[in-house]
Amino acid sequence: MPGEDEARLIALYDAHAPSVRRYVLSLTGDAAGADDIVQETLLRAWRSPKILAQEPTSTRSWMFTVARHLVIDEARSARRRREIGVAEPPDRGHEDGTDALFESLIVEEALAGLDPAHRDVIVHAYYRGCSTAEVARLLGIPAGTVKSRLHYGLRALRLALQEKGVTR
Structure with missing residues (x-):
């Protein structure tokens, strides 16, 4: 039998997860990323006793705010800014002999x-x-x-x- 916190978390999920996911999906367009944001939002709710103590229906704005901040944090993260999607991987560099030439000159x-x-x-x-x-x-x-x-x-x-x- 689930504990009281677990029951509240399940109620939070049932009440808000689908709408928070749709909201995040509308912001990002990334289904997998939306699932991650929803999971992190629920994890933060679970870690916050004040949120778990409230009725599940009264925490909707808090969950949307947390989800929006997570989306913003992800968009600003260094990992996101440095990754560039390409259709095919770039060509491997080819040795042009410059290093060998310099080494031979030094020797x-x-x-x-x-x-x-x-x-x-x-x-x-x-x-x-x-x-x-x-x-x-x-x-x-x-x-x-x-x-x-x-x-x-x-x-x-x-x-x-x-x-x-x-x-x-």
Whole structure:
């Protein structure tokens, strides 16, 4: 058996929900939105003991006022203002290579600032895809020296890139 507040809420719904829904629908033209506004209006009535204590027939103007304010709040909300309905989704952006070009220019500039011995090892190992043994043979230096120059050269390259604002 429903409690007294629940019975009053049911009476409020029966007495006012259809007319409040029609009113909100005339303001918005949105059936789903009208249902949400009616539900929120009834929820606010349920939370207000003063409204529940009144007779259901005497709360009509209060319910219409609350519903109108909810419609206005929804129309002013940031969510509503930023949503733009379109018939079809927009095209996805395409990579145009600009970022890659800028990155390559920054890396090229940073490489130019390295010691030539370090730069040669890095270019052979990373840009030409040579192994440590191949780099050693091509440059005529021991494999251990290649590894050492790679280590210190990459460290210097990382610092040079950081100075240019590259963080990743």
